[in-house]
Amino acid sequence: MMSIECECGNKAVFFATGDRDEQGREYIELEDDDRLSVIVGDKSVLFRCAFCGYTYKLDQT
Numbered sequence: 001m002m003s004i005e006c007e008c009g010n011k012a013v014f015f016a017t018g019d020r021d022e023q024g025r026e027y028i029e030l031e032d033d034d035r036l037s038v039i040v041g042d043k044s045v046l047f048r049c050a051f052c053g054y055t056y057k058l059d060q061t
């Protein structure tokens with residue numbers, strides 16, 4: 001399991017689905033998507049906290 005915690009204390013958990021792609025990488029899903037929105041863009045991923053509205057950005061490196 002993986003989790004991400006916002007400054008406000010909201011904690012979102014990703015769980016492993018058991019499904020893998022052809023390279024053996026396992027898919028994860030949000031346990032409760034009412035807590036966090038994940039927005040995947042061309043060059044970045046946004047994590048938006050549903051509690052306080054704060055948004056975190058992860059840039060592609």
Ligand SMILES: [Zn+2]
Pocket residue numbers: 006007008009010049050051052053054
């Ligand atoms: Zn928050």
